[in-house]
Amino acid sequence: MERKQTNLSVSVDVTKAKDFLAIIDTVGPFVCLIKTHIDIIEDFDSTVIDRLQELSKKHDFLIFEDRKFADIGNTVALQYSSGVYKIASWAHITNAHAVPGPSIVTGLASIGVPLQRGLILLAEMSSKGALTTGSYTEDAVRMARARRDFVIGFIAQHRMETIGASEGDDLADEDFLVLAPGVGLDAKGDAMGQQYRTPEEVVLACGCDIIIVGRGIYGKSDQLNTESVEEQAKRYRSAGWDAYKKRVSLS
C-alpha cells in the first residue's frame, strides 16, 4: 500500500478469462490487491493462473481469492489445496466465514501457513439484513486473535480493534487489516441487497484500511471499455488514498 500509495482492491467479478485479464492489466498499476472469484470464469484453465501470476509481478499487487470457505477443518483443507483450482498454490490471501468456529482456521492453516499465506475472516458483511452482527462479529475477532500467525485481517464495515476484547488483553501490537467491500461513489446499492458507502465513509469515518470495489470500476455492460476502467480505477484510488491519509493524519 505504501509503496504504490494505494488502498484500492479491485474485485474482478467477470466470467470470461479475456475480460478478467484485461481488467487486471488495466487496473494493476493502481491497486494493492486484486480480488478474484476464480470459480465464475467459464473458460478457466491453468494458463489463467499463469497469466494472473505474471500480472501480479508486473504490477506489484497481491492476489486475494474470495472463496469464503465455510466448512469443517478437514473439508476446507481439501478445498483450499486441491480440486480444479488449487487455490493455496497461487492466492496469497483467501477468506473464510467464522460460522464453523476455530476449526476452520486450523484446517486452512494446515495448508496455508507452510506456504506463508494469509487468511481474512468475514466479521461483517455488506449486504442488507446480514446476520454478521453483535456477538458473531466479536467471536470472529476472538478467533483471529487466537491465530495471529495466519489471520491477517477482516472483511468488515468498521475498524475491529477493541471489539471482542476482554480486560487484560494486550492489544498494543495488534494491527489487523480491515478490508471493506460495498464501496461505490455513484450508487447506493444494487437490486440484490448490496449496500454501498463512499471511500470517505468507510475509511475516514469507520476506520477501514482497504476499499474493495467491483462494478463501480468496470460497470455492468458486456462490452469492456478499458479506458473507462482505467479512469474509474484512478478515481477510486485517489478517493480511497485521500481518505486514508486524512485518517492517518488525525490519529
Ligand code: S5P
Ligand atoms: O460482505 C461482503 C463481502 C464480500 S467479500 N460483501 C461483498 O460484496 N463482498 C464481495 O465484494 C462480493 O462477493 C463481490 O465480489 C465484491 C463487491 O462487488 P461490487 O461489484 O458490489 O463492488
